[in-house]
Amino acid sequence: MFAEHHDLIHEFPEHKARIHDLKMSDNHFARLFKEYDELDHELRRIQQNIETPSDEVTEELKKKRLHLKDEMFRMIIAE
Template identity: 40%
Template sequence: MSNTPHELAAEFPEFVEKMHELKVSDKHFAKLAEDYHELNRKVHAAETNVAPREELSEVDLRKRRGAMKDEIYAYLKAN
């Protein structure tokens, strides 16, 4: 487990400018990024025991974050 949040800019540094442009010009991507940010904050809060969860719940959050990150990466590559 990491105490460092998985921010999109850190996960995809090569797409920082593109992500900024898409957040402004593409409502779908903006929603995707906001949903990721919200989920990522929940994972980080659980991992740091700010908002503890049962282990299976935390694992589920991390899996959902990974799937969402994959979706964002695919979107970035396609657009």
């Protein structure tokens, strides 16, 4: 099974420049971005059966990733 890409550039390609600007200028956004990227990487490893946590753990990781994505999206569209 191939893991889906959920990194922010795949999720919001129309905001690529804004994401880059925020990563460079906003420490809070940069921290959230790093945490999101790490979660996304971990979830891809789970999808590829490299890691095999319980379903509950996987669902919690997905919820956390979604929460981070929502928070970052609010920052991306705020100008």
